[in-house]
Amino acid sequence: MAKRNSRDAYEAVFGALAHAARRRVLLAIFFNGGAMTAGEIAAMFAHAWQTTTRHLQVLEAAGLLSHERQGRMRVYRIEQKRLTLVSDWLAHFQNAAKRRKGGIQNVRSKQAGRGEAA
Amino acid sequence: MAKRNSRDAYEAVFGALAHAARRRVLLAIFFNGGAMTAGEIAAMFAHAWQTTTRHLQVLEAAGLLSHERQGRMRVYRIEQKRLTLVSDWLAHFQNAAKRRKGGIQNVRSKQAGRGEAA
DNA sequence: CGAATATTCAGCATTATGGCTGAATATCCT
DNA sequence: AGGATATTCAGCCATAATGCTGAATATTCG
Numbered sequence: 001m002a003k004r005n006s007r008d009a010y011e012a013v014f015g016a017l018a019h020a021a022r023r024r025v026l027l028a029i030f031f032n033g034g035a036m037t038a039g040e041i042a043a044m045f046a047h048a049w050q051t052t053t054r055h056l057q058v059l060e061a062a063g064l065l066s067h068e069r070q071g072r073m074r075v076y077r078i079e080q081k082r083l084t085l086v087s088d089w090l091a092h093f094q095n096a097a098k099r100r101k102g103g104i105q106n107v108r109s110k111q112a113g114r115g116e117a118a
Numbered sequence: 119m120a121k122r123n124s125r126d127a128y129e130a131v132f133g134a135l136a137h138a139a140r141r142r143v144l145l146a147i148f149f150n151g152g153a154m155t156a157g158e159i160a161a162m163f164a165h166a167w168q169t170t171t172r173h174l175q176v177l178e179a180a181g182l183l184s185h186e187r188q189g190r191m192r193v194y195r196i197e198q199k200r201l202t203l204v205s206d207w208l209a210h211f212q213n214a215a216k217r218r219k220g221g222i223q224n225v226r227s228k229q230a231g232r233g234e235a236a
Numbered sequence: 237c238g239a240a241t242a243t244t245c246a247g248c249a250t251t252a253t254g255g256c257t258g259a260a261t262a263t264c265c266t
Numbered sequence: 267a268g269g270a271t272a273t274t275c276a277g278c279c280a281t282a283a284t285g286c287t288g289a290a291t292a293t294t295c296g
Binding site for chain 4: 139
Binding site: 237238239240241242243244245246247248249250251252253254255256257258259260261262263264265266 | 267268269270271272273274275276277278279280281282283284285286287288289290291292293294295296
């Protein structure tokens, strides 16, 4: 319970990617074949293992990682598909069609009512 | 002085994208032709204008926006090129070559010394 | 000039984050 | 069983991030 697409999905994914250590974890797991044990991951950082544990939880909560127990160790696997959420978001900016070209020139003369839009 | 590529560039950009309001600002400006006044942007949100001002500063510090004064109003323009930093990062995961396939199977049997690597 | 408009700057309070240390759990080995 | 190994859980603290309100600043208009 925590990854129903859209809504907070973006929130979780972008939030997870906001920390260098977490981005590093994803990259490391990826280049390691897609999976790594918690210990291997924790060993990459200078901070306490427990701190990494928390990062792993954030990544997992965002759906970017999943884990599976293997004996007494825990293997984390990267969920690449989840990253498409980011590329999808970026894709918006590719859509040159919807861009209402002109911008700056006709910018002044608007500025009217301050509506709300949560 | 604060956007020498790499190092903190990723930090700044991913950090800026971590907040929904800021992602919304980028999208809005983009679909508005690439530029919008501070007031127009602030009007999209339910929170105080000053709060938006801060978001705009974060985005600008990350190099995702730039501004220019136009009379008594300030026009913010989106710096799309800066977004390539994100797609570049995502591209790593496309490189199927470097992936050392196999993963899980040979995962146990490692777990050795905990080195540091800030 | 003086009022109105458009915006940012400053400082404050609250909440979120990230890192630490000390348990607690679950396996594995002998 | 008892100890070592692999990890997470809990709770604490310092710092960062967000949102708010009250100035302050620059520009335009009558």
